Amino acid sequence: MRGRTALTIALLVVLAVVIQTTLFGRLRVVTPDLVLLIGILLALTRVRPEAILGVAFIGGLIMDLLGASLLGLRAVVYTVVAYIAIRTKERAELGRVTIAIWAGLLTLVGVVLLILIGTLFGQVSLLGENAASRMILVPLANVAVAALLAPTFVRLVDRDRTALRYP
């Protein structure tokens, strides 16, 4: 990962964390998980897989540190989701809808894992009111965000205007 790409990703992660904890932390219905989505969409770029895993882990760790849940909980979950994204990205690169659904499904895996591991560690109440409804709302919101922003995100990170052109 070259310097400028690393800087772009770092800025995107910081931006996602700030938007996630301010705007989307306050809204009840529109609740995408932008930091998780960055880990997923990075799999579509030319960034090395191990760097993607590192970004996902650090993004999750920052969210853990800013919240009150167990340190490492999100870091582990985001890393797992990023790894699945790296392994399955070939199946997603078919079109806008496929990418959105793929991102949504991976988000669902992330939310389920978060609730599951959170429950095992007695953290589920800290994950917010009505944790069950998050399993529907967060993936749906990420589907919408991925459909809108995935190509722009990939082009920005790869600095390639021709990247991720839908057929």
Add this chain to the structure above:
Amino acid sequence: MLTTKRTDRALPTFITLLVVGVLLMTFDVRLDGGGVVGVLRSGTQAIVSPVQRLAAFVVNPVSNALDSLSNVASLREQNAELSAELAEAQASLIAVQDQIAELELLEQLYDLGTAEDQVGRTVANVIGAVDAALIIDKGTGDGVVVGQPVIDTNGYVVGSVTSASPGSATVIPITAARQGITVQVGSQTGALSSQAFSADMTLSMVLDVFDAREPVLAGDRVVTSAGSTNFPAGLPVGEILEDASPESTSLNTTVRPFVDPETLRLVVVLAWPPDPITAVTDDTVPEETTTTSEAEGTTTTAPSGEDG
């Protein structure tokens, strides 16, 4: 070939990160959020909170507008009702102001001060949220420390401070706290705990009274108990949702908290318990109230306690 090599390197990285993550979780559980973990949290908050505060200036009007859009149908009706209430309240206010002036005069004459006056208050804006945790724009620099109780502007219990940096702090609402709080319903004392998966997706908590002597009725007020180590006694918490009668010696029912943490924009951090040395030996030192006006972006500090 290149792709295979990269995938091969991804797996060891993945496993390493998982191990590190699990180790971090273990450390956090063992240290109970303190020690190195506490320092890390404070450090991250200190770095991110200035950006969050800046973002909140832009984001809060947007989120308020979006919140309002969902309620636009009832806003006109509410406006008319509120106008009528305002007229009544203004009339009452004039009468109350006279009484307050008289009360203050009497308190000065007889050297009295209410217990409430001895508790310092720090008014803070909610600048963000991560899951259930609220991030406020006041921290150790404003006298906010871990463990202090937090209420809303109406005096209803919100939660308590779990971590604090110089410029911000994290508040966990009672609806999400792992530890329950000791409360009182009528003359009975019980434990109120959070309920993460409520069946009807509404904000509610579970009340357990282990030495129940009489039934509780829907609408009964639940307040913090004198037996609580985390909150001052008598703060309103919520109301009973369903009638419940003692079964053997225990009683179990649901409580609707008065505060919905997701709608909070301003909270008040209480300097409680008050410093025992200051409270006992030096009544002349007033507690300070730090107030931030969100609209004006200004901070003012003023004494709120009564002088000796």
